[in-house]
Amino acid sequence: xxxxxxxxxxxxxxxxxxxxxxxxxxxxxxxxELALQRILKRKNKSVRIINFSxxxxxxxxxxxxxxxxxxxxxxxxxxxxAADVIVALDFNRSDRIxxxxxxxxxxxxxxxxxxxxxxxxxxxxxIFGSPEYCATGHIIHDFIAKTNYGKIDYEIAEPxxxxxxxxxxxxxxxxxxxxxxxxxAELLDAGVVPIELHSKIFDQxxxxxxxxxxxxxxxxxxxxxxxxxxxxxxxxxxxKKYNTKEDDTDQFxxxxxxxxxxxxxxxxxxxxxxxxxxxxxxxxxxxxLFAAKYGGGGHMNASGIRIKGKKIKxxxxxxxxxxxxxxxxxx
Numbered sequence: 660x661x662x663x664x665x666x667x668x669x670x671x672x673x674x675x676x677x678x679x680x681x682x683x684x685x686x687x688x689x690x691x692e693l694a695l696q697r698i699l700k701r702k703n704k705s706v707r708i709i710n711f712s713x714x715x716x717x718x719x720x721x722x723x724x725x726x727x728x729x730x731x732x733x734x735x736x737x738x739x740x741a742a743d744v745i746v747a748l749d750f751n752r753s754d755r756i757x758x759x760x761x762x763x764x765x766x767x768x769x770x771x772x773x774x775x776x777x778x779x780x781x782x783x784x785x786i787f788g789s790p791e792y793c794a795t796g797h798i799i800h801d802f803i804a805k806t807n808y809g810k811i812d813y814e815i816a817e818p819x820x821x822x823x824x825x826x827x828x829x830x831x832x833x834x835x836x837x838x839x840x841x842x843x844a845e846l847l848d849a850g851v852v853p854i855e856l857h858s859k860i861f862d863q864x865x866x867x868x869x870x871x872x873x874x875x876x877x878x879x880x881x882x883x884x885x886x887x888x889x890x891x892x893x894x895x896x897x898x899k900k901y902n903t904k905e906d907d908t909d910q911f912x913x914x915x916x917x918x919x920x921x922x923x924x925x926x927x928x929x930x931x932x933x934x935x936x937x938x939x940x941x942x943x944x945x946x947x948l949f950a951a952k953y954g955g956g957g958h959m960n961a962s963g964i965r966i967k968g969k970k971i972k973x974x975x976x977x978x979x980x981x982x983x984x985x986x987x988x989x990x
Contacts, residue, residue, distance in 0.1 A: 661787050661798070667806045669769060669785070673743035675705045677768075681750035682712050682757050683906055686860060688749040689718055689727070690822030691773070691795040695746065696726060697818075698809045709735050711757045715906040717863050721818050730759055744769045749795040751779035751786070752956070773798055777947060778956055790958070793834035796822025800842055816849035821856060828913070829857070833960065861910075867901035874901075875911055881921070882979060887986055889921035890979060892971065894929045905930070912937050923949075923986055927975055933967040936978065949985050953978070 678696055680688035692708050699706045708727045728735070739745065739762045751774045753760040763770070764782060772783040775792040788798040796819045803809055811819070823843065827835045830843065847853065875891050882888040893908050905928065912926040916939050923944060926937040936953075940946040940960045947962040955964035966974060 661789065661801070663787070663802045663806050665785065666771070666773075666787050666802055667808060669744060669771065670699065670702070670704070670808070673704075673769065675741065675743040676707070676746060677739055677742040677744070678706065678708045678746045678748060679756055679759065679763075680710055680748045681755040684710060684712060684714065684718075684749075685909065686718055686721070686825040687794045687796055687822040689714060689721055690818035690820075690825075691748045691799050692727070693721055693818040694796065694799050694803075694815050694822070695748070695773075697814055698803060701809055707738060709738065709759075711759050715904075717860060717906075718821075720859050721821060732758070732762075736762060739763070739768075740766060742766065742768045744771060747772045747774065747783065749774055749776075751776050751783075753780060753782050773802075776957060778951070791834070793832070793836070793839050794823045794826035796820075796826070797839065797842065800846075811845065811849055813850035816846040816851050817856065820846040820851045820853075821860060824853075824857065825860065865903070865907075867903045868907045871897055871901040871903050871907065872911060872914070875908070876914060879915055881918075882983055883986065886918070886920040887922045888979070888982055889915045889918060889924045890927070891915055891925070892927040892929075892975070894971075895931070898929075912939050915939075916941070923982060925978065925982060927971050929971055933965065933969055934971045934974075936964040936966070938962045938964070944986075944989055949982065952981065 676699060678692045680692055696706045696708055709730055710727060711730045713729045714722060714727055745763060745766060745768045751772050753763055756763060770784045772779060772786040773788055773795060775788050775790055775795055775798060777790050779786055792798050800819050803811055874897060875893055880890040891911060908928060912924050915921060915924050922941050924939040928935045938946040938950055945959050947957050947959055950956050950962035950964050953964040955962055957963050
């Protein structure tokens with residue numbers, strides 16, 4: 660059971676906080692940061708959000724007060740070193756904050772991890788949360804609610820709803836419990852309008868993104884006797900062609916998983932220094948165990964791998980072959 664009383668004690672004891680999240684943040688990461696920042700500010704704490712990656716354009720609306728800072732080593736090194744507490748939200752491995760990790764590891768601050776992923780790295784003073792939570796925003800909600808740490812009004816409810824809605828796949832993934840729906844109802848009572856928030860996150864796509872999606876879907880490759888494995892690839896050339904960015908491709912793999920035969924999906928995304936593979940699976944197929952073979956991780960049905968210094972063409976055939984074996988062994 661998560662010791663929220665200890666977390667409350669830490670928040671009460673210390674004054675200066677730095678909040679951060681993983682590279683290429685999603686709505687759960689940002690929503691959790693913003694909700695926690697706002698609740699701590701109400702306690703007259705000094706709080707700064709410093710992220711390695713800039714906020715995706717489609718999520719800028721969540722940061723209505725423009726408090727999220729884009730990491731600059733020269734500007735932020737002393738800020739991070741001087742913090743009493745550093746809070747890692749929605750990640751549990753230091754390499755997920757890329758070049759910020761050195762400052763994080765060297766800091767003498769109390770290092771808190773608030774996260775719902777598996778296999779945490781042993782670099783934190785305290786870890787709050789577990790894989791049973793549907794989102795990091797779920798953990799933040801429960802902390803506030805169970806300790807009466809503050810009021811969950813609209814300012815807190817909006818980012819929490821964005822966090823929980825997106826990480827549950829709009830309330831359809833396996834950890835969408837009756838408790839999660841009760842939390843959603845509470846957030847609606849605080850003023851959240853689901854159709855408006857959903858539209859802001861999912862219905863603001865550029866023409867370039869839609870054209871990129873079309874090309875990517877046309878290029879899907881199917882493997883296995885019954886097309887159980889689906890593979891899509893997004894190249895740097897394609898991103899440039901349609902004037903799009905890495906985060907524009909976040910939901911592409913979910914479209915591929917709509918195919919009735921596909922049980923395991925891989926999305927290869929080319930990067931300047933290597934490539935990423937997003938993994939999705941259906942049922943009890945443990946995608947996170949496959950990701951672990953390549954140093955990745957995540958949830959059972961949604962995980963990821965990042966490969967540095969290699970080209971997609973070098974490892975893609977090997978990863979596909981291993982994925983087919985993984986599928987066969989999991990039957």
